[in-house]
Amino acid sequence: MLFEDLSLSQPLQQAIAELGHKNATPVQEKVIPEILRRNDVLASAQTGTGKTGAFAIPLLQLLNKKISGPHKDRKLEILILSPTRELAVQIEENIRAYAKHTEVKSGVVFGGTSIQPQINLLKNGLDILVATPGRLLDLRKQGYVDLEKISVLVLDEADLMLDMGFIDEVQKIIHLSHNLEQRLMFSATIPVKVEYLAKTLLQNPVRVEVDQNSSAASExxxxxxxxxxxxxxxxxxxxxxxxxxxxxxxxxxxxxxxxxxxxxxxxxxxxxxxxxxxxxxxxxxxxxxxxxxxxxxxxxxxxxxxxxxxxxxxxxxxxxxxxxxxxxxxxxxxxxxxxxxxxxxxxxxxxxxxxxxxxxxxxxxGGIIPVEENNPYPLEKDATPAVHLKKGSKHKKGRKGSGSKAKKKRWY
Known part of the structure; x- marks a missing residue:
């Protein structure tokens, strides 16, 4: 599907064209229309398949219709949770590129760096915030983020979020976001723990799965x-x-x-x-x-x-x-x-x-990975894993050292 076949505004179409994107990826083709219909979505696709664009493009389309007035007077509409700092920065860079010709303002906050510039960013007003869970809760505790005003929550790389131990923070953020109108969840894989989190967050979600096994391997x-x-x-x-x-x-x-x-x-x-x-x-x-x-x-x-x-x-x-x-x-x-x-x-x-x-x-x-024969350090075909035996104590079982005997208090 061509991006121009999707019902997107001219500013978005212009930004997408400037980025050199003509065809929507399979995950974008399936997810963008569902988000524009205001459905909750649970999407599973490997990394490198255009997941960020799948949620950023339609959310910018919906948001650009609503926003008006100076940034400082606007409330934060969309929250995107990311498990790592680098990924959070990357998502926000992509959003800024797509939003280049709109009035939408985005920002990113994460831990491990000074909090004051991030406070200043929030004070100046944002429409979209990308955040790691820990820093978001810190800023909320200090009164700089009002989760009750969030209308759309996106969980990106949900499986990694749980693998990194963010389950409590994520559930707290969900619990504090009382007025959500739309919830979106993206994950490379959907194991049981992600299914459980989806039940906690999503309401009658549309499920999208794209080439789980071979999408990354094919190229x-x-x-x-x-x-x-x-x-x-x-x-x-x-x-x-x-x-x-x-x-x-x-x-x-x-x-x-x-x-x-x-x-x-x-x-x-x-x-x-x-x-x-x-x-x-x-x-x-x-x-x-x-x-x-x-x-x-x-x-x-x-x-x-x-x-x-x-x-x-x-x-x-x-x-x-x-x-x-x-x-x-x-x-x-x-x-x-x-x-x-x-x-x-x-x-x-x-x-x-x-x-x-x-x-x-x-x-x-679903296939064999070819073994490289031009190898200067080949492994013998019948090689087995090395077994590391624990060395036993040099003392006989039940015997104590002289130091232990000297310190022992006698009861008689």
Missing amino acids: VDQKLYMVPKPQKIELMLYVLRNVVQGGSVLIFRRTKHGVEKALESLAKNGFKAESLHGDKSQSERSLALNAFKNKEVNILVATDVAARGLDIDLLDYVLNFDIPNLPEVYVHRIGRTGRAGNVGTSISFCSADEKEYIKNIEKLL
Whole structure:
């Protein structure tokens, strides 16, 4: 469907055209008309499929008809909740781009940075607010956000929101938003806990599901390297030198410690890289992401939580240094490349203890991930996971050390 076939106002059509968008994505084609009909929506689609546009475009259409007068006199109409700071900033940037030729004013608030500029932003009046749950509740407690005036609530990346432990904050925000006219929920997957939250928030929602299994994988060339775990660092360096060769690459590691370890190895070997994980301050995370987006560095090493939902233009490679234990996470990861019709490449390093994870991923994808034969550190075909035995105590069972005996008080 062409955007011009949708009943959108001229200012919105102009902004969409300037962004170079002609055809609505499948999720946009299904969701936009439902939001314009003022229905509640529960939408499930992988990242990189245009979910932000699916709710931003119709909400701007509805809002632009209503607003009038100076910003300071307007009440906050639309609240969009996001699980991470980076994703919140990204959503608000997209909204601003779509709203370029309208009178709609949007803003974003998140934790980990000074609250005063955000208070000033709210005082100047907003029509749309994008927020992370914790900072929103802080601002509400201080009297700068009135949730009772919100007419539309959007929950984006709901599954990640719950995975990150925001369930109590989200339910509190829902409870305090008494006058909602429309509720929208977007999630890459819809597990049981998301279904439960949907029942709490939504009223007779229209359900939209788009290509759950293959949408992210279809535009991505996937490669699998079977490698012993101790050789993964060396293989990473080999791949960066001989395969990536200066292209942009997002490397996923399971833990913050793993991210920093990989970053240290890259620096020692002359690569320029930045890292992204939860222990970094907001300013550090913003600097790292901007350096990568502006191509000051071509390598970004990140954990899943830090990188979920990031929209990075023309990303060449995703490198799964650690295979995720959940197959859906693999699809989210490789969905960072091959976005908006572009072709990308994912490279995965699988050690003996991760073979089962790959089987589950292939089951979800409905196909086999090709194994790369040109591999300088191959894993033996019959290799099994290393078993780490706990070393026993050097003392005999039931024996105490001399120090313990000396300190023991006698009762006689």
